[in-house]
Structures are given as structure tokens and as C-alpha cells.
Amino acid sequence: MKKRKITYLVIAAASFLSIILATNLLLRFSWAEPNSIVQVALLAGDVRSDKDKLVQAVYEQILKEEGFPYRVVSPAELTGYAPGELRGRYQAIVVPENINAAMTRETADIISFYVRDEGGCALFSLNPATSNPDGAQRPDPLLVDLLGVKYNMPLPDGRISTYSGYMYFTDQAKSQDWGITPGKLDQDNAFSTYSYGKLKFDHTVAKNINAQISAFDKTGGVEIPVITDKYYESGGSAVYANVPLASGKLRSDDLLPRAVLRTFMIDYARTPRLVNSPDGGGGLVINLHICSGAYFKALTVMLMQGLFQSDLPLSIHITAGPDTYKLGDDMGFGAENTYRGGPILEVLQNYGEIGSHGGWAHNLFAYNLQYLPRDKVFQLLDWNYQALEAVTGRKVLEYSAPGGNHPFWINSKLEEMGINSYYYAGDSGSSPSHPRIYESFSGQKLWAFPITPYRQYASLEEMERGHVSEEEVRQWVEDLIDFSAREKVIRMVYTHPSDTRFCLEAIRALEEKALSEQSAGRIKVAPMSQFADYLNRYSKTKCEIKKADNDYSIELENPDGLKDMTVAVYVGEESNNVVSGGDVKTTEEDGWLYLTVTSNPQKKLLEVNQI
Ligand SMILES: [Zn+2]
Numbered sequence: 001m002k003k004r005k006i007t008y009l010v011i012a013a014a015s016f017l018s019i020i021l022a023t024n025l026l027l028r029f030s031w032a033e034p035n036s037i038v039q040v041a042l043l044a045g046d047v048r049s050d051k052d053k054l055v056q057a058v059y060e061q062i063l064k065e066e067g068f069p070y071r072v073v074s075p076a077e078l079t080g081y082a083p084g085e086l087r088g089r090y091q092a093i094v095v096p097e098n099i100n101a102a103m104t105r106e107t108a109d110i111i112s113f114y115v116r117d118e119g120g121c122a123l124f125s126l127n128p129a130t131s132n133p134d135g136a137q138r139p140d141p142l143l144v145d146l147l148g149v150k151y152n153m154p155l156p157d158g159r160i161s162t163y164s165g166y167m168y169f170t171d172q173a174k175s176q177d178w179g180i181t182p183g184k185l186d187q188d189n190a191f192s193t194y195s196y197g198k199l200k201f202d203h204t205v206a207k208n209i210n211a212q213i214s215a216f217d218k219t220g221g222v223e224i225p226v227i228t229d230k231y232y233e234s235g236g237s238a239v240y241a242n243v244p245l246a247s248g249k250l251r252s253d254d255l256l257p258r259a260v261l262r263t264f265m266i267d268y269a270r271t272p273r274l275v276n277s278p279d280g281g282g283g284l285v286i287n288l289h290i291c292s293g294a295y296f297k298a299l300t301v302m303l304m305q306g307l308f309q310s311d312l313p314l315s316i317h318i319t320a321g322p323d324t325y326k327l328g329d330d331m332g333f334g335a336e337n338t339y340r341g342g343p344i345l346e347v348l349q350n351y352g353e354i355g356s357h358g359g360w361a362h363n364l365f366a367y368n369l370q371y372l373p374r375d376k377v378f379q380l381l382d383w384n385y386q387a388l389e390a391v392t393g394r395k396v397l398e399y400s401a402p403g404g405n406h407p408f409w410i411n412s413k414l415e416e417m418g419i420n421s422y423y424y425a426g427d428s429g430s431s432p433s434h435p436r437i438y439e440s441f442s443g444q445k446l447w448a449f450p451i452t453p454y455r456q457y458a459s460l461e462e463m464e465r466g467h468v469s470e471e472e473v474r475q476w477v478e479d480l481i482d483f484s485a486r487e488k489v490i491r492m493v494y495t496h497p498s499d500t501r502f503c504l505e506a507i508r509a510l511e512e513k514a515l516s517e518q519s520a521g522r523i524k525v526a527p528m529s530q531f532a533d534y535l536n537r538y539s540k541t542k543c544e545i546k547k548a549d550n551d552y553s554i555e556l557e558n559p560d561g562l563k564d565m566t567v568a569v570y571v572g573e574e575s576n577n578v579v580s581g582g583d584v585k586t587t588e589e590d591g592w593l594y595l596t597v598t599s600n601p602q603k604k605l606l607e608v609n610q611i
Helices: 002-030 050-065 075-079 105-116 172-177 245-250 255-268 293-304 341-351 362-368 374-392 408-417 460-465 470-487 501-519 528-539
Strands: 040-043 070-073 092-095 121-125 149-153 163-165 201-203 205-208 212-217 224-231 237-241 273-275 282-290 314-318 352-356 421-424 447-450 490-495 523-525 542-548 551-557 566-570 577-580 584-589 592-597 603-610
Touching: 040 050, 040 075, 050 070, 050 245, 050 255, 070 075, 075 105, 092 105, 092 255, 105 121, 121 255, 149 224, 172 212, 201 224, 205 224, 237 255, 245 255, 282 470, 282 501, 282 528, 293 341, 293 501, 314 341, 341 352, 341 374, 352 374, 352 528, 374 408, 421 528, 447 490, 447 528, 460 501, 470 490, 470 501, 470 523, 490 501, 501 523, 542 566, 551 566, 577 592, 592 603
Parallel strands: 040 070, 040 092, 092 121, 121 237, 282 314, 282 490, 282 523, 314 352, 421 447
Antiparallel strands: 149 205, 163 201, 212 224, 224 237, 273 566, 542 551, 551 603, 566 592, 577 603, 584 592
């Protein structure tokens, strides 16, 4: 009898357990299983010439560096999907310039359906669907209705071609919404650049029909839309950049294409991404160039005023030799001289990373680089970094070119020396990247950190000489740091040691703001080599994201470890979610959930479920 009782009890317990198990399973399955891979379609219509290949390469480079999952898709593949199927496959569609000028009606139709009816987002650059597949110009481009802009119209002389104009944002706030770094617009809100002022762009003649205009040109007295968007009731939107985006990157102006792609992907298409900054926060590099022995007094004043602080590690780059203009002039920093630069260098190394500023004699190197035999150039570079290493006992990891004179052929030497990052005068106002100048590419190994300018000025002394007011500079540094934090991007500012009131006040303003935002956890101030180390590890991180509605499953993998890698997924403003996977810090901001790995595993599976 007793035995039977026990058997009943066992059976009852077992059934109870199975019920719990089943309920559990049911509960799990009531969450939609994230099973569709998140990716963006990069439409490669007609890629034939080397120029076409470069256009595609630029888009791919930026999408990769910004951590967006994408796939290159042919028009045939796109039109192969049944109507309604495309939205489930692709988070967004990106339609680069020139390689999609020729487009069939079928391709234009399926993209239009995707945006109008399926709620998808698509980005178009310059001249989509303006010709037949055989290359003949169409009288009307096929996407005019979808974009809400009549584009590729004839010039006054009847020819159909682009013209050269400017780019004005409707206001400063709008430019920042589009990811344009504070300081990049001039007093007329025109996109401008370091030392040149207003920058010229190629546009097609265009006329707004019913799109929203964020940026325009007014050359010739008529308003030509340059950046527009048109929303649809389905939730879709068509974003149009009436400018060849890839050309920006190819002429050393990375910011515009990067900012437009990022804003489209994040704010319109809400594409999940692997965030390209440590902990998914903002980053700031403060780069100080000590070019010669002319800065000892300024450095002493800055040290006495407490402008070097261990909480704000700088990138301090030094030209180390005893001379500046010519050999033997004795106007250099003299890093190895115990009566000149030596003792200062010993102190400075406590406040950041010591990097190499060119080759031994600042101006001699800057102005003669192109005329000197390469082995002589390499020898001067060697002397400079060997002197710095001899005094500090530390490896030199950072470089900046005197006078910004940085031909790409120097990079192989820098790599050999163990450099991982350098100051860059091109691509101003943008994120660390691998620069291109037309067909030449700087390579994948070194990270270039572009200068962030204020209008046509870069360093604080230039701003002082240009009569920028103290108040304006303070406002700019505050806006810049807020922008880095909000956009989660890394920016670099550079200057020289100075003891003028203007510069001391500006440095103080920069440091005060940086310290307060750093202690609030919104940005991180670090030397460029530290960010470069992170970015190298970031580039090796594989990230696959699957989703169903706002549920996600995220697979991460990196042989060098995943610490500080951050994935951003859109969950909506009022979401209640559970995150599983362990060792992950989460923060929510504007409907985005940021998941940062806190330990250092090589693989990780994270799941986000709405409850
Ligand atoms: Zn210099």
C-alpha cells in the first residue's frame, strides 16, 4: 500500500513538473522567435568601371566602419522577391549614385512598393533611375513621385548634367540632426571646411514637389533641394541626397557621406548596429602638437595652471630633435637634452600618450618631405621616435604630420614602427577612419583621426588670430562634446601649447566640459592610440542580429574578446524588455537599447524580449 502511495506521489510530481515545463515552453513561444536576419540591401545596379567600383567600395567601407549589417544586392535579386516579401528581408535599401543611374521600371517599382506600401526606408543619392538600362536618358526619372522631388532636370542651356553649387542647412539644429559636427557650418549655415570655407558640391538641377527639405542650394537665386525626405502613411520614408555621397569620401571629405548614411540608418530605418565607440559612448581625443623649442614657456604656464590632468589623458605629439628650420639651428625641442626638452618630456608623459610629431626637425621635414629621398625621410622619422622612446621608455604608438603633410606612402613605415593612429588634416570633423583620396587608399591598419575644425579654423591659435570670440569658442566646445555624447562618435580636436588668455580660457572650457561629461559617463577622453586599439578589436568583431518585431537575438564573436563592445537595437520609447545572456550592461535612450558586454568572452549570445 505504502509503495503504491509513493508511486502516485511520483506520478503527480512528474505531471506537475511537465505542466510547468510546458507552460514555460508556451510562454517562450508566445514571444516571437527572432529568426529573420537583420541586414540592409546595398543596391549595386551597374558596376563596371573602376570609378563604379570605388563608389561601391566607399559605401561598403562606411557601412562596415559604422557597424551596420549589409549585403550587396543586384537589381535582379530585388525584383525576384514576391511583393510583400522584401520588407521581411531587408531593414532598408541604399541606392548609391551613378551605379543606379540606369534602372529598369521593375526595379523602381519594387523599391517604390517597399517604401509606400510595406513601410520600408530607402536612401537615394544624386541620380537614381535617370536612364534606361541601355544608357539612354529618360525624359523623367522613375523615382520622382516616390522622392517628392523632380531631379536631374536640364540646366539653363538645355544640357542634362550636374552643376557645382553649395549646401546650406535650414538651420544649425537641422545640420546636427543630420550628424554634421558642430563647427562644420559657416555663418550662413553652409557646409564648410578647414582652411577653404564653403565647400562646393555637384548637384542635379532639382525642384521640390512635396518632400521636406533639410538642406538646399541657392546658387543662381533658385532653391535647389539637396537633402530631403518624404514620409508615407505605411511608416516608410524616401530620403534623397542630391549630391554624389561617395565623392565626398574620395576627395577627403568623409563627414557628409558618413553623416547621411548614419542618420538614415539610425533615425529613419532604425537599423541595429555594433556601435563603433568603446562602451557605446562618445569619445574625445585632445591632441597637442609640440613642434619646437618655442613652447617651453607656454607649457610651463599650462602645467602651473593645472591644465594637464591625469583624468584627461592627452595625445601629446613632439618633434624631438634639437633643430627646427635647418640642421644646426638649435631651435628644436631637444627631447634628449637634459637642459631643454628632457625634463619637460619626463613631466608630460604623466598626462597622456607621447606620440611622434614628424621627423626630427619640424619645418625642415614638413616642407621638404616630397623632395627628400625616402630613406632620408624614414631616417628622420626613426630618429624622432627613437629619441622619444629613449626618454620615456615607452613604445611610441601615435603620429602626426608636421604641417599636415601626410602622403599615404609614409604609412607602411609608420606601421613598421608600431604606430596605430595618426592625426589627419583631411576628412575634417569626422570619425576615425581609413582615408581615401580618389583611387589611393591609406590602408586598413592605421586609424586616421581627423581634425574637428571650427569653421575655417582648426587649432585654438588660428581661432584667436581669426578673431573668433571667447564666447563662441566656449559654445563650440560645449556643443561638440554634447554632440559626441549624443551621436556616440569619436572626435579629435588639436592645438598647440599656448599661454595667451584666449587659448588658456578655451582649453579650460574644453577640459571643464569634458570632465563633467566624462564623470557622467557620457563621453570618454583618451589618447588616439587607445581608441585605435579598440577600433582594431571592433573591426574583428562578428555580429549577427536576428529579429521579430522588437525582439532580438544577437550573436557576437571576437577571438580577441568582446569587452566594451556595444550593440544598439531599437525597442521603442515605452518598451518593457528582458535581456538574457549575462555580463551585459544595458541603457535605454530615445527608444534605443544599448547592450554593452562587461566581461571579455570570445563568444556571446544576447537575447532581448519584450514583455
Ligand atoms: Zn607642428
